[in-house]
């Protein structure tokens with residue numbers, strides 16, 4: 001499916017499917033102040049105020065996030081009875097597992113406190129190949145905090161002596177994240193399909209944030225996400241009985257794929273990373289739901 005394959009008329013009809021999301025009269029019922037411990041390309045930290053209206057009035061006991069990244073929505077949302085957090089990136093998930101472990105988080109907080117980041121230190125860290133899960137998680141976290149825009153795929157040095165969040169604050173973020181992650185949270189590294197298809201005897205709400213349809217996040221993640229993955233995601237979501245809220249870049253291909261669902265258009269600021277640099281852009285995004 002390409003842009004060219006959609007006729008002008010078809011595109012006009014699809015346009016009518018899309019409603020504008022207006023949150024001016026929305027009153028928050030309160031969000032958690034915990035900030036994600038990682039920086040992440042495509043993080044929904046700033047955009048979560050547009051997602052909040054979609055969870056706030058729903059009753060559910062089980063939360064699922066199959067495309068976790070930094071877990072910005074998980075950290076913002078008041079905690080549910082069960083949370084299932086998943087990402088195909090094993091190093092990212094290893095880091096989450098270590099941060100949710102009582103003994104290891106203590107060690108990590110002490111270790112990161114002592115760090116004095118420099119470009120030379122960063123280059124040495126990148127070359128290191130630790131094998132045990134604690135050291136791998138520590139390496140992941142440190143590169144993430146000091147790399148340009150938190151991009152972990154071929155990371156470049158990007159720490160600023162005054163403007164960046166400093167190592168003493170890293171420990172605080174780790175501690176708060178641990179408090180949220182320590183109980184009733186399952187952390188896995190599976191394909192998204194397995195997470196969406198898991199049955200439950202509870203009411204489930206899923207926040208689904210796949211890589212963008214258009215290629216401007218190509219460099220951002222370690223695993224690529226191709227057209228067939230977008231189609232598989234649509235097929236899986238079409239069949240699910242669980243409620244979901246999906247975010248995407250606003251393009252006619254996505255609207256065509258999800259014309260059976262509710263589609264809202266919204267504008268928020270986001271980072272793009274399609275080359276050696278990232279830029280902040282105001283982009284039109286889509287929020288898609290099945291309820």
Ligand SMILES: C[S@@+](CC[C@H](N)C(=O)[O-])C[C@H]1O[C@@H](n2cnc3c(N)ncnc32)[C@H](O)[C@@H]1O
Pocket residue numbers: 040041042043044045066067068069070071072073086087088089190191192193209210211212221222223224225
């Ligand atoms: C847009 S990011 C998620 C950002 C996240 N919502 C946040 O606020 O930080 C998309 C994530 O999907 C993950 N991913 C890519 N392919 C996947 C797959 N097949 N199954 C599960 N996760 C996948 C990537 O590793 C990446 O972390």
